[in-house]
Amino acid sequence: MKKIGFLSFGHWSNHPAYKTHTASDTLLQSIDLAVAAEEIGLDGAYFRVHHFAAQLASPFPLLSAIGAKTRNIEIGTGVIDMRYENPLYMVEDAGAADLISGGRLQLGISRGSPEQVIEGWRYFGYEPAEGETDAEMGRNKALQFLDKLKGVGFARPNPSPMFPNPPGLLRLEPHSRGLRERIWWGAASNATAIWAAENGMHLQSSTLKFDESGKPFHIQQAEQIRLYKEAWKKAGHQREPRVSVSRSIFALITDQDRYFFGQEANEVDKIGFIEKDKRAIFGRSYAGEPDQLIRELAQDEAIQEADTLLLTIPNTLGVDYNVHILSSILKHVAPGLGWR
Numbered sequence: 001m002k003k004i005g006f007l008s009f010g011h012w013s014n015h016p017a018y019k020t021h022t023a024s025d026t027l028l029q030s031i032d033l034a035v036a037a038e039e040i041g042l043d044g045a046y047f048r049v050h051h052f053a054a055q056l057a058s059p060f061p062l063l064s065a066i067g068a069k070t071r072n073i074e075i076g077t078g079v080i081d082m083r084y085e086n087p088l089y090m091v092e093d094a095g096a097a098d099l100i101s102g103g104r105l106q107l108g109i110s111r112g113s114p115e116q117v118i119e120g121w122r123y124f125g126y127e128p129a130e131g132e133t134d135a136e137m138g139r140n141k142a143l144q145f146l147d148k149l150k151g152v153g154f155a156r157p158n159p160s161p162m163f164p165n166p167p168g169l170l171r172l173e174p175h176s177r178g179l180r181e182r183i184w185w186g187a188a189s190n191a192t193a194i195w196a197a198e199n200g201m202h203l204q205s206s207t208l209k210f211d212e213s214g215k216p217f218h219i220q221q222a223e224q225i226r227l228y229k230e231a232w233k234k235a236g237h238q239r240e241p242r243v244s245v246s247r248s249i250f251a252l253i254t255d256q257d258r259y260f261f262g263q264e265a266n267e268v269d270k271i272g273f274i275e276k277d278k279r280a281i282f283g284r285s286y287a288g289e290p291d292q293l294i295r296e297l298a299q300d301e302a303i304q305e306a307d308t309l310l311l312t313i314p315n316t317l318g319v320d321y322n323v324h325i326l327s328s329i330l331k332h333v334a335p336g337l338g339w340r
Contacts, residue, residue, distance in 0.1 A: 002339040005044020006037060006326055007078050007246050007310040010056030019318030023054070027062060029319050034066040036323045038073040041330060044106065046076040046310055051084060051124075052116040060093040067101025074106045078204055078246065078310065079186035081112030083121040083134055087144040091172045094149070098176035105179060108204045109145070110186035111138030114274050139195070142185070146199065148172055149180040181239060188280070193224050197231035202242040205302070207283045207312065208274065217269045217283040221245060221302035229305075244308035247300075248285035251293055251328040260317070261287040290332035297337055309339070 008030060012020040020026045034045035045066060049059050056062065059077050066075050075097075080090075098105040111134070112121075121127070121134065128137040148154070153169030185196035186204040190212055196203055205221050213220055225243050232241040250261040264287040274280045286293055297303060311329060313322045334340040 002306070002334075003043040003074070003244075003308040004330065004334065004339060005042060005046050005074065005076075005244075005308065005310050006033070006313045006322070007046045007048065008033070008056070008313055008315045009048045009050075011316050012054050013316070015316070018316040020316050026056065026315065029315070030056070030062055031065050031069060032319045033315070033322055034073060034075070035069055036319060037326060038070045040323065040327050042073065042326055044074040044076060044308065044310065045070075046078045046106075046108070049077055049080045050116070051081070051120055060097045063105065064097040064100045067097060067104060070101075070104075073104070075101055075104050076106035076184070077108045078206070078244075079108040079110040079112075079184075081115075081121075082109050082138040082141040082145070083112050083126065084124050085141055085145070087141045088148055088172060090145055091148045092174070094179060095172070095174045095176040098179045098182075099174055103176065103178055105176075106182050106184060106202075107179075108184040108186050109142055109201075110204075111135045111142070111192075113188075139192075143199065146180060146183060146201070149183070151175040151177070184242070184244070187224065187228075190224050190227050193228040194231040197228045197241065198235050200235070200237055202244075203228045204244050204246075205306075206246045207248065208280050211271060211279045211281040217281045218300045218302045220281065221283070222305045225302060225305040242308060243306045244310050245302050245306040246310040246312055247283070247303065248312045249293065249297070249329060249333070250285070250287040250325060251290050251332050252288055253290075253328050253332065254324075256321075257325075257328075260314075261285075265292075290328075290336070293333050294336040297333070 010026050012022055012026040014021050020029060037045055047056050047059060051057050063075050094107060128134050151171050153171045155170045157165040157170050184202040184204045187193040187196055189210045193203055205224060209221060252258050252262060264285045267284040269284050270282040272280055286296055
């Protein structure tokens with residue numbers, strides 16, 4: 001059995017073939033899709049976060065709205081770029097959204113990926129400290145976020161407050177008990193996966209990672225997951241780690257499916273550079289008849305190592321078609337792999 005969720009990039013554009021022409025379209029359809037996904041038995045609704053782009057950005061209003069309209073589905077991000085965040089304000093936002101959802105947030109955070117603008121976090125008022133890289137700044141902010149999520153008081157109270165204070169140092173409010181244990185780190189390297197384990201975060205591994213061995217993508221990703229699990233065990237955490245991987249998987253059931261995705265049936269891993277001097281490997285997409293998908297996915301070592309699979313979706317094709325995509329996997333593929 002695996003938890004299965006969707007991961008939406010949240011694109012919109014005034015394109016005649018798109019169902020999402022505006023930001024409003026994308027936001028409202030994201031809520032509708034999460035509600036529909038819960039109804040068909042999906043386990044998670046996750047959203048990418050990108051700044052300075054016609055894509056979803058500030059996640060907490062959306063997560064809160066979904067939390068208010070659903071009852072069981074996990075709600076998350078994949079991932080929030082911590083270089084752009086005020087960790088303390090983020091604790092308040094995340095706490096409120098988690099309480100609205102009844103404790104269902106699964107927040108994916110990271111140090112970020114290549115962006116639309118140069119050093120965009122500077123426009124948000126942040127810059128690395130002297131001798132600190134932007135990646136280190138992102139990881140240090142993540143540690144601040146994790147620390148303040150514990151709900152331990154740290155701020156000295158005003159002796160003449162507007163409202164009476166409880167005794168002792170004050171914490172951020174609202175505090176959501178247990179949210180600290182539902183934070184995930186998006187890791188593109190083996191080293192940051194180990195760092196995530198050491199700091200008690202679950203692991204999100206996407207459809208790309210730095211090419212660290214020249215092996216096929218799914219094998220490198222499986223090795224990353226095993227290193228993460230070993231580091232978690234060594235760290236002595238008293239709870240079980242979770243690991244998600246994301247994949248583009250399309251079951252070709254209808255002629256429309258074949259029209260949209262039939263050309264992706266024979267895709268292979270790709271090599272590229274997402275950062276200067278850092279070679280990356282991009283995992284293949286899967287598209288085919290259900291029996292073919294079952295055979296191919298059974299050979300994906302990383303999926304076998306993970307407990308959660310996030311299906312990347314073409315959100316611009318609208319709610320109904322994406323429900324069809326997700327339903328096709330649940331009905332025709334997941335049972336054959338023992339996921340359902």
